[in-house]
Amino acid sequence: MSTMLQIGVTGIGAWLQGAPDWPSVRDVLLGRRDLAADAPSKPAASVLPAAERRRAPDSVRLAAEVASQACAMAGVGPAVLPCIFASTHGEVAITDYVCETLAQAPLELSPTKFHNSVLNAPAGYWTIATGCTAPSSAVTAYRRSFAAGLLEAVTFACAEGAPVLFASCDVASSGPLAEMTRTTLAFGVALVLAPDAPDNPRLQLSLRGGGADEPAPTGLALRRVAGDNPANTHALALLAALARAQPSRLALPLSSGLSLDMEITP
Amino acid sequence: MPARIEPLAITAYSATSALGCGLAAHFDALREGRGGLRINDFSCAPLDCRVGRVAGVEDATLPAPLEHWDCRNNRLAWLGLQQDGLHDAIAHAVGRYGATRVALVLGTSTASVGATEEAYRRLDGGRFPADLRRPEIHTPHSLTAFVADATNISGPALTISTACSSSAKVFASAARLIRLGLADAALVGGVDTLCESVLFGFHSLELVSPQACRPFDVQRDGISIGEAAAFALLERAEVAPDVPRLIGYGESSDAYHMSAPEPEGRGATAALDDALARAGIDAARVDYVNLHGTATLKNDEVEAKLLPRFPTRTRASSTKGFTGHTLGAAGALEAVIALLAIGHGVVPPNLGCTEPMPEAAAWLALRPARQAIDIALSNSFGFGGNNACLVFSRAGALA
Numbered sequence: 180m181s182t183m184l185q186i187g188v189t190g191i192g193a194w195l196q197g198a199p200d201w202p203s204v205r206d207v208l209l210g211r212r213d214l215a216a217d218a219p220s221k222p223a224a225s226v227l228p229a230a231e232r233r234r235a236p237d238s239v240r241l242a243a244e245v246a247s248q249a250c251a252m253a254g255v256g257p258a259v260l261p262c263i264f265a266s267t268h269g270e271v272a273i274t275d276y277v278c279e280t281l282a283q284a285p286l287e288l289s290p291t292k293f294h295n296s297v298l299n300a301p302a303g304y305w306t307i308a309t310g311c312t313a314p315s316s317a318v319t320a321y322r323r324s325f326a327a328g329l330l331e332a333v334t335f336a337c338a339e340g341a342p343v344l345f346a347s348c349d350v351a352s353s354g355p356l357a358e359m360t361r362t363t364l365a366f367g368v369a370l371v372l373a374p375d376a377p378d379n380p381r382l383q384l385s386l387r388g389g390g391a392d393e394p395a396p397t398g399l400a401l402r403r404v405a406g407d408n409p410a411n412t413h414a415l416a417l418l419a420a421l422a423r424a425q426p427s428r429l430a431l432p433l434s435s436g437l438s439l440d441m442e443i444t445p
Numbered sequence: 446m447p448a449r450i451e452p453l454a455i456t457a458y459s460a461t462s463a464l465g466c467g468l469a470a471h472f473d474a475l476r477e478g479r480g481g482l483r484i485n486d487f488s489c490a491p492l493d494c495r496v497g498r499v500a501g502v503e504d505a506t507l508p509a510p511l512e513h514w515d516c517r518n519n520r521l522a523w524l525g526l527q528q529d530g531l532h533d534a535i536a537h538a539v540g541r542y543g544a545t546r547v548a549l550v551l552g553t554s555t556a557s558v559g560a561t562e563e564a565y566r567r568l569d570g571g572r573f574p575a576d577l578r579r580p581e582i583h584t585p586h587s588l589t590a591f592v593a594d595a596t597n598i599s600g601p602a603l604t605i606s607t608a609c610s611s612s613a614k615v616f617a618s619a620a621r622l623i624r625l626g627l628a629d630a631a632l633v634g635g636v637d638t639l640c641e642s643v644l645f646g647f648h649s650l651e652l653v654s655p656q657a658c659r660p661f662d663v664q665r666d667g668i669s670i671g672e673a674a675a676f677a678l679l680e681r682a683e684v685a686p687d688v689p690r691l692i693g694y695g696e697s698s699d700a701y702h703m704s705a706p707e708p709e710g711r712g713a714t715a716a717l718d719d720a721l722a723r724a725g726i727d728a729a730r731v732d733y734v735n736l737h738g739t740a741t742l743k744n745d746e747v748e749a750k751l752l753p754r755f756p757t758r759t760r761a762s763s764t765k766g767f768t769g770h771t772l773g774a775a776g777a778l779e780a781v782i783a784l785l786a787i788g789h790g791v792v793p794p795n796l797g798c799t800e801p802m803p804e805a806a807a808w809l810a811l812r813p814a815r816q817a818i819d820i821a822l823s824n825s826f827g828f829g830g831n832n833a834c835l836v837f838s839r840a841g842a843l844a
Binding site (some may be wrong): 182184203258267268269274277278279281282285286288289290293294295296297298299300302303304306307309310312313314315316317318319320321323324327328330331334335337338339355356358359360361366386388434435436437 | 447469488490509545552558561562564565566570571572573578579581583584585586589590593599600601602603604605606607608614618621622624625626627641642645647648649650651674696697698699700701702703704711712715749827828829830831
């Protein structure tokens with residue numbers, strides 16, 4: 180039989196346009212408020228130095244924003260925290276730029292945009308901005324990126340006996356590639372996960388054969404955010420369970436034959 | 446320092462690169478000091494440089510049920526999976542443990558972005574052409590999803606994409622999954638193919654040499670880009686007493702710069718220290734180091750600072766002069782080369798270097814040599830300051 184993994188959630192970060200932090204996203208999930216109108220379209224990402232923030236692609240700003248929120252809530256310094264950044268599509272705007280430039284004038288490709296095109300750009304900028312020398316990673320699993328990334332983060336924390344930072348972020352698509360990636364709004368979530376945190380909300384994870392149905396969509400206001408990116412739907416389902424602060428269960432599709440089952444204890 | 450880990454058995458492994466398809470082609474080339482770099486003939490407007498191109502990728506065809514995955518990167522993955530009995534070994538593991546008890550963790554830097562590039566060259570009224578309107582190949586997970594489909598592995602599946610350390614880190618992730626009992630075996634590996642993004646991208650950073658790369662040479666002037674597919678099957682040690690072992694891994698971040706290594710090599714040293722600690726050995730026991738050795742000015746300068754950690758009897762080489770820098774596949778390809786060194790008692794030479802950097806000369810193996818290798822280590826460093834170090838041993842070497 181499969182192992183049970185126990186992990187505490189000591190910090191949560193979240194950002195979407197109109198709900199720029201975890202308390203606001205929680206209130207939207209609980210139906211206590213709507214998304215704010217006329218809200219800034221980009222996260223503040225004040226953890227990044229000003230020069231880096233100007234250069235950084237949207238996915239980096241989003242990841243840095245939610246990661247720093249989660250670390251602040253957990254009260255841990257990012258410098259020693261291993262970090263795992265998940266994304267379904269990475270920075271689509273840069274892939275769009277690179278492919279368009281290659282098709283028209285390949286020798287004009289921008290070196291900065293090229294090194295920003297790697298999937299680990301958020302991990303790179305984050306570790307540089309926070310002085311983090313711990314292991315960092317960038318992972319993806321297409322429509323199961325959130326569940327697979329969460330499993331990777333919890334596995335790291337439990338196997339190495341150390342807290343980890345996990346973030347899952349996708350930004351709006353652009354250009355001809357958008358028809359393939361179908362993600363229309365930016366959404367990011369980050370969790371600080373600690374193997375030994377008895378006073379915090381806990382997740383008990385296990386793998387179950389047979390796969391899982393897609394979780395029911397969250398509140399109306401957030402359906403547009405989830406869009407056609409199941410990773411967003413899955414992240415919102417876990418956030419909704421954490422927002423309700425009641426014992427609950429959640430099953431997310433993990434592979435063709437497995438689901439990631441979670442028991443959530445507030 | 447991390448605690449010592451239980452070694453894992455490597456029950457099957459293989460590589461396909463510019464040196465050819467499979468282990469025998471690699472062993473022959475390494476033993477004879479025969480490289481695989483050739484004049485760049487890739488893309489519509491080839492840059493004036495050398496590349497490590499795999500012959501026959503264009504002719505590899507996917508079976509009909511897998512045709513919707515067709516693209517250069519997945520063809521190379523398929524070609525790689527046909528070598529050295531990998532297919533049978535994977536099927537055996539799936540049969541023995543059950544498909545959901547085998548994990549799949551693969552590294553790639555660009556996956557099948559070559560197909561996305563092609564779609565942009567052939568836009569049809571602003572849309573992707575009909576034959577490339579396949580969302581699953583325009584994602585960085587394309588490789589892993591394809592390999593899962595092609596092998597019937599249905600355990601946890603993940604793509605790690607940390608640039609040039611991607612397919613070294615997959616060994617660490619798989620080891621954790623097995624250690625915690627989430628899987629009984631794991632197929633790990635890396636596949637990256639030549640594409641315009643990396644050729645013109647590294648060119649824009651002025652990191653591509655006009656000639657075949659010369660790692661650790663005083664005259665080195667940049668990388669040669671290559672492509673490769675490399676795989677390894679990991680299982681618990683007790684099921685295979687006589688096969689080589691993964692005995693340690695270490696990972697770290699530089700926290701320094703997106704495209705340049707930290708000048709003192711602190712991040713690389715931390716990854717090395719953690720890998721040795723998990724292996725439970727001292728650096729003095731390492732017989733061979735497969736260096737990252739990209740042949741850029743900075744990488745080799747920084748990596749040379751690690752060499753004094755080892756006694757001068759330790760042999761070290763970069764094998765990128767043979768294969769080119771295969772980017773996200775380099776970690777797995779060079780792990781396989783380290784396993785070949787252990788299996789055949791051969792030190793792969795540091796091809797392309799005629800005048801070694803003085804600070805590296807005492808360790809560099811410039812010519813192929815026969816020597817028993819019990820413990821071999823492999824370094825991989827990527828953009829974003831992402832470092833990984835792996836340690837392998839002959840079965841019984843730690844007893």
